Amino acid sequence: MSLVKVSVENVASNDKILHEIDTGKSLEENIDDIRRIFQLPASMYGLKLVSTNDGKTLHTYISADNFGEIKDGYFLKLVYSLGLLSNRIFDHIDDDFKEKSFQDLYELSVDPEFIKEIVKTEKHHVVMDVFTNRDLSEKEATACLIAIVHLFQKLYITDINQKFLDKIIAITKTAKNHELTKFALSVIHKILCHRDPTFAKWKEETIHQITISDFMVFIKNKGAAELQYGAILVINALIRCCKGEKRHQFIKEIDKRSFRETVYENIIARGNVDKNMAHELYLYQTHLLSLLAEPLTSVVPESDLFFRDEFEPLDCEMKKMTLLMDFDEPSTRHKTASFDNLLEYDDVRISLASMSSRYSEDSRYSARVQSTATNESIEYEHLKPCLLTIEALRHYKKHHNKNFYQSQVEEKIYEPGIIASSERVVRMLAKILHVGMDPDRSSACYQPTIFTCSSKTPFFFELFSRTMWLLSKTRREMKASTIHDYDKVVYVLSKQVKLVLDEKPMDLKKLTEKFAQISYQTVMEIWQKEKEEELKNVFEHNPSVKVLKKRFRKQNEQIIYKQRMNYIKTGTMFPKIIEKKINGNFVAKLAPDERNLLVNDYNVITKTAGDVQVHSLADVTHIVEGKACPHVINNTVKDPQLAFSILLNNSFWINFKGADKKMASYWCDALNLLLHKDNRSSYYENELKELVEMDLVLHLIELQNVTIPKKAPPVPRPPFEMKPVVPPKPKNYPGGGVK
Structure with missing residues (x-):
């Protein structure tokens, strides 16, 4: 059993509950479980994904295809099923409730699962018929065109007729509604880009009926960026579909200075050209420069x-x-x-x-x-x-x-x-x-x-x-x-x-x-800069280099370990802190056997050392760094980065104050390494990273201009076991055939 915790809202009462979706069950079984919790009748409901756990709003229906993509923290909504809504739309598309039907069609046509539903029930033919043969208002025609555009996008429309094409082209030339015109331009683009041989004649008819100048009015409309994009999209598709003199004629037309300046003044000069429009302008440019190919x-x-x-x-x-x-x-x-x-x-x-x-x-x-x-x-x-x-x-x-x-x-x-x-x-x-x-x-x-x-x-x-x-x-x-x-x-x-x-x-x-x-x-x-970024990308992401990196890291950890041990073996002088006051100095160093810490007082004036006190590292209970140190808490040391302390047998403190951050970090690294603690200073990490990168660079120098594989080569199959060939028996061998 695999459970996913989600929030579910009831479409009828807006009540919300926390529910565990069982991905081991089917979608229908999970819907029935939620329906029973809300005490709702059967065979009427479906699930809709409202938003994801990262706040992304979707409002799309859940089907058996995307049911497995639900994750913890998703927000779902129990809504009327697509089958119920589809039947309600097409049962009332001709009667007194048609306004509601077209409104539902307008809202649902952007959902890919709704498009699949109407195709499964062959209701998409009804949409095509209603749009083609009936006198619709602009709002009703827009609802149909949204569905038709998505049907074209999913390649569910395999053919059209002359009346449909004439109506689409007429909308682009006469309609005043921007949304309706936008989807009409999108349909023309889908027709011109359709790869089915059946659409070859409709492409020719489209090219015959429209001209480049028909789209000038859309490009001049600065307040409708979607119409401008649709117009440039169709122009590029027209030229791409044409051959011979017709293509040359279209290119000459878009190469007119008045047309180019219109594009510049209304699209380019205003700035904020998005990525899609920039690509279409690039295609426009390649058409103009194609004049230079010959x-x-x-x-x-x-x-x-x-x-x-x-x-x-x-x-x-x-x-x-x-x-x-x-x-x-x-x-x-x-x-x-x-x-x-x-x-x-x-x-x-x-x-x-x-x-x-x-x-x-x-x-x-x-x-x-x-x-x-x-x-x-x-x-x-x-x-x-x-x-x-x-x-x-x-x-x-x-x-x-x-x-x-x-x-x-x-x-x-x-x-x-x-x-x-x-x-x-x-x-x-x-x-x-x-x-x-x-x-x-x-x-x-x-x-x-x-x-x-x-x-x-x-x-x-x-x-x-x-x-x-x-x-x-x-x-x-x-x-x-x-x-x-x-x-x-x-x-x-x-x-x-x-x-x-x-x-x-x-x-x-x-x-x-x-x-x-x-x-x-x-x-x-x-x-x-490009070389550095490429090298950085290789260091961080190439699997082959990662293996090498691990090997060098282990080797360089040993080098840094030896360096830290040698550093504290030489001995370091620290100020001696007694009852919130600094009174003299002491010298601390690691014994040659790396098991004891040797501490003795030191007089700077007379340059004489006191008796050596031996503290076994096995007696060290804790190593404390920074703000948690006793001499930082009592404000004897103002900078926590310079302070560290060791606690012996849970009773005796030795407080240290480094001359600088580097000295304190080196001592803390050494003590943590000796006591097998995981804490490491930034100096340790930076030095280790630098050493590893130096080793990698030295080894990769030999591979200049050689592509480093992203995957290890496949391991060859083991050889087949073959029995040795049995040599033939000699003629004089007993039973070998000698009479």
């Missing part, structure tokens, strides 16, 4: 060699820079968008992610984009830049000419050249921003700047320009001057860019300030 993978044809003369400096122009120039903001005299120049290449089809290109239908293309974007180990001498790199360099040269000249000269002097460095930086940024890659399911690292940039100053090109400037700055801080240091510089540069982007600067000016503030020293400090 130029990222389109290599400049070998016949077009003019770009090297365009960017690499001539020998006569070489002049080594001695000072690092500040980053200059974009010039206002250039009006041509840098993206337009990508269209100058006639032999390569560039539509900035048009999904109808020959690569769109090939799933291998997306893999090619991902592998290219993440590969940073490129042989510089054979490097062929992509179209995105060439256009990024043109933007850098046109809008930040002074910084471009500095990068041009430095990359030529220190190698590998501005084109090779630019290609490396472009691919590094593409990897950080997930250009051409599948979005990270948990990332919330969106960039507010991408929502405010104009066509003249695209976010990616402006980020590239600042990263090239930071490359020069980091190289100087690292004092790197050869091609052999180049990989190290780029590795640090990548970390610096990630740190800047993690702070989510709100505009280009803030982005520039963050790039100016970040330094090589900052990265070194962060890496050092």
